[in-house]
């Protein structure tokens with residue numbers, strides 16, 4: 326059975342870094358589904374230098390030409406409050422934030438400067454913090470909000486030359502995990518997208534036959550669904566590429582008790598002896614919350630009490 330069309334009537338969406346690549350595809354799809362869109366982009370290089378209003382304007386013009394509603398904003402995400410103000414001034418509310426703006430400053434770790442580190446942390450992590458915090462009071466008041474943060478497989482798995490970027494992308498996962506908890510009771514949902522798409526950030530790293538199949542337009546429907554009022558997903562990491570999507574989980578091994586009872590100590594040799602049991606992932610499982618993890622401590626204490 327065909328699903329009814331998902332619309333964004335009277336919803337206002339900010340997409341950061343929406344002048345190109347993935348952000349542009351998100352902005353166009355949101356607008357085609359009835360959302361009023363703030364197209365934010367400062368129009369710099371992929372390393373974060375320079376600025377131009379051109380690319381944000383081009384996306385706004387494209388949306389308007391197609392009969393949609395959009396305004397441009399040229400601030401850096403580090404001026405998050407100004408971007409939220411653009412949404413309020415133009416459309417009177419804010420419902421969805423897609424934290425998508427990003428830059429790369431790839432260097433092998435030994436050559437990475439503090440500037441390379443700071444610029445990448447700032448645009449990705451601090452930018453998401455600033456804009457999301459500016460929108461948060463509106464979300465709380467209206468008891469509704471949808472937030473996306475953009476992470477990367479470079480964060481989950483590491484990638485040569487991307488220590489700054491990998492750290493920033495994992496930072497965003499931590500941010501989203503906690504926002505998901507703090508927003509849950511107020512119908513504010515935060516999810517993480519891990520995209521792989523053809524863009525200027527990936528044009529020199531992906532083989533051509535894969536590159537041409539990695540259209541940003543194939544990821545946009547996943548982000549748009551996650552931001553719809555019908556979507557109850559919260560705190561999830563969703564990976565998408567090529568017209569495919571899946572969910573990622575952190576898992577932990579069952580581990581091994583390292584001391585026979587509560588009155589004993591643990592030596593490095595105890596750890597060495599049990600290393601294969603500690604790292605045996607055959608019975609690994611996922612935990613849904615920090616409370617669940619802490620709950621396992623009681624089970625471990627009971628095991629030590631009974632000497633098992």
Ligand code: NAD
Pocket residue numbers: 341342343344345346347348365366367368369370371373380400401402403424425426427428448452475476477478519520521522523524525526527
């Ligand atoms: P892109 O370079 O095409 O688009 C990023 C946009 O962000 C650019 O238009 C840029 O001008 C804008 N931007 C940069 N700094 C900004 C700032 N301070 N304020 C406002 N706008 C700013 O790149 P893309 O591939 O579409 O990447 C989008 C997001 O997806 C990024 O966060 C990136 O790290 C992430 N990502 C992309 C891939 C991929 O395969 N393309 C993989 C993993 C993660």
